[in-house]
Amino acid sequence: MADTDPPGTAARRAALRLLDAVLRKGLPLESALASATRDIERGDDRAFAHAIAAEVLRRLPDLDALIDGATAKPLPDDAKARTALRIALIQPLALGTPQHAAISTVLPLVDGGPKRLVHGVFGSLMRSGAQLPPTPSLPAAVALRWAEAWGDGMAEAAARAIAAPPPIDITLRDAGRDPAVTAEWAERLEGVSLAPGHVRIPAGSSVPDLPGYADGAWWVQDISATLPARLLGVGKGRHAIDLCAAPGGKTLQLAAAGWSVRAIDLVEARLKRVRENLARTRLQAKCVTADALTFAPPEPVDAVLLDAPCSATGIFRRHPDVLHRVRPRAIEGLAERQSAMLARAADALKPGGTLIYSVCSLEPAEGEGVTDAFLASHPGFIADPVAQEELPEGFAPDAAGRVRVLPGTLADAGGADGFFVARFRKG
Numbered sequence: 276m277a278d279t280d281p282p283g284t285a286a287r288r289a290a291l292r293l294l295d296a297v298l299r300k301g302l303p304l305e306s307a308l309a310s311a312t313r314d315i316e317r318g319d320d321r322a323f324a325h326a327i328a329a330e331v332l333r334r335l336p337d338l339d340a341l342i343d344g345a346t347a348k349p350l351p352d353d354a355k356a357r358t359a360l361r362i363a364l365i366q367p368l369a370l371g372t373p374q375h376a377a378i379s380t381v382l383p384l385v386d387g388g389p390k391r392l393v394h395g396v397f398g399s400l401m402r403s404g405a406q407l408p409p410t411p412s413l414p415a416a417v418a419l420r421w422a423e424a425w426g427d428g429m430a431e432a433a434a435r436a437i438a439a440p441p442p443i444d445i446t447l448r449d450a451g452r453d454p455a456v457t458a459e460w461a462e463r464l465e466g467v468s469l470a471p472g473h474v475r476i477p478a479g480s481s482v483p484d485l486p487g488y489a490d491g492a493w494w495v496q497d498i499s500a501t502l503p504a505r506l507l508g509v510g511k512g513r514h515a516i517d518l519c520a521a522p523g524g525k526t527l528q529l530a531a532a533g534w535s536v537r538a539i540d541l542v543e544a545r546l547k548r549v550r551e552n553l554a555r556t557r558l559q560a561k562c563v564t565a566d567a568l569t570f571a572p573p574e575p576v577d578a579v580l581l582d583a584p585c586s587a588t589g590i591f592r593r594h595p596d597v598l599h600r601v602r603p604r605a606i607e608g609l610a611e612r613q614s615a616m617l618a619r620a621a622d623a624l625k626p627g628g629t630l631i632y633s634v635c636s637l638e639p640a641e642g643e644g645v646t647d648a649f650l651a652s653h654p655g656f657i658a659d660p661v662a663q664e665e666l667p668e669g670f671a672p673d674a675a676g677r678v679r680v681l682p683g684t685l686a687d688a689g690g691a692d693g694f695f696v697a698r699f700r701k702g
């Protein structure tokens with residue numbers, strides 16, 4: 276950083292590195308954060324760099340349309356000047372930063388480069404009163420892929436859902452299916468409940484400061500992500516394996532519902548988070564670092580939950596980077612690995628046991644495609660259709676008894692992550 280840089284420039288430089296990591300290197304925003312903000316001392320500056328990058332990713336096609344409308348010759352997609360302009364524009368247009376602060380801290384990012392162009396385009400857009408459209412636009416390739424898979428209405432609902440970060444959902448440890456306990460917590464947390472054991476609070480709430488967090492009375496988990504464990508019901512001491520467990524939301528649900536749980540994850544550092552979450556909530560599970568593609572339990576078990584690693588396109592509201600870095604070829608590769616994991620999961624079950632497969636993906640190849648192929652290649656398994664009564668209000672099984680959650684679900688109550696769940700029984 277140059278000594279003459281205005282205060283706040285470091286945060287914009289970090290935002291530039293973050294956007295480069297996502298858009299050029301294809302990395303998840305969260306995993307690029309530590310390295311991109313390494314030279315920033317203050318936590319609020321690091322948070323601001325993150326907020327700028329996330330908001331640019333939320334509104335990227337709309338920002339680019341403004342930039343293209345104000346430049347005689349389109350800037351290349353990966354030009355530093357384009358990224359600098361995205362960072363400068365998003366601040367007054369969405370984050371409330373005064374125009375002069377936004378541009379003065381962005382110009383040093385293009386030192387020795389097209390500074391005048393960046394200044395000129397920013398100035399002319401601001402003078403003309405440029406605004407972002409009220410409904411964000413999806414990247415064209417994503418809009419096309421999702422409209423083809425699910426119809427235009429889904430793509431429109433997804434676009435509406437990007438506009439703002441979603442609310443925070445909480446799963447209660449001790450509520451079980453008792454509506455009175457849930458109602459009590461909804462009041463304490465000043466939230467609303469959309470299902471037994473669930474409370475929804477506004478986006479941006481400071482989670483560790485809320486009542487019950489330090490005592491481990493609840494954990495953060497989107498309502499869609501609660502469905503797989505809900506569909507296994509109460510455990511009564513029976514044995515379950517959570518095959519890709521970290522950070523552990525479903526392990527905690529299963530343990531709280533009385534299952535004897537073995538939590539597996541490939542990545543030891545991620546399994547550490549499961550252990551921390553178990554310690555905080557005072558729940559029990561055996562944590563094992565292992566590869567789901569080769570793991571075999573000592574004895575077959577009553578239930579296996581495979582919440583497989585996936586494109587994560589269902590959580591685009593929280594992680595808008597997925598909209599820009601997940602490509603069709605990657606989705607194909609993920610579906611192959613999910614099929615291999617599901618076959619392995621099937622081997623771990625007792626006869627009569629229940630297998631749950633889930634992904635936080637909006638790609639049919641990773642959901643319906645994997646489960647259709649599984650049933651076709653595993654004649655010893657049958658689909659175990661989900662009944663409407665098993666699901667929270669606002670969710671519904673599809674014609675085959677699987678649960679496909681699309682954008683637009685619970686739209687009036689703050690939405691839900693995109694998700695897919697299927698249940699099978701071993702004959």
Ligand SMILES: C[S@@+](CC[C@H](N)C(=O)[O-])C[C@H]1O[C@@H](n2cnc3c(N)ncnc32)[C@H](O)[C@@H]1O
Pocket residue numbers: 500518519520521522523524525526539540541542545565566567568582583584585
């Ligand atoms: C979708 S996340 C799981 C979320 C978790 N079920 C929950 O509810 O908190 C996928 C997890 O799979 C793990 N994973 C990826 N490849 C794996 C493998 N081959 N074997 C086991 N775990 C794997 C990742 O480390 C990651 O923690």
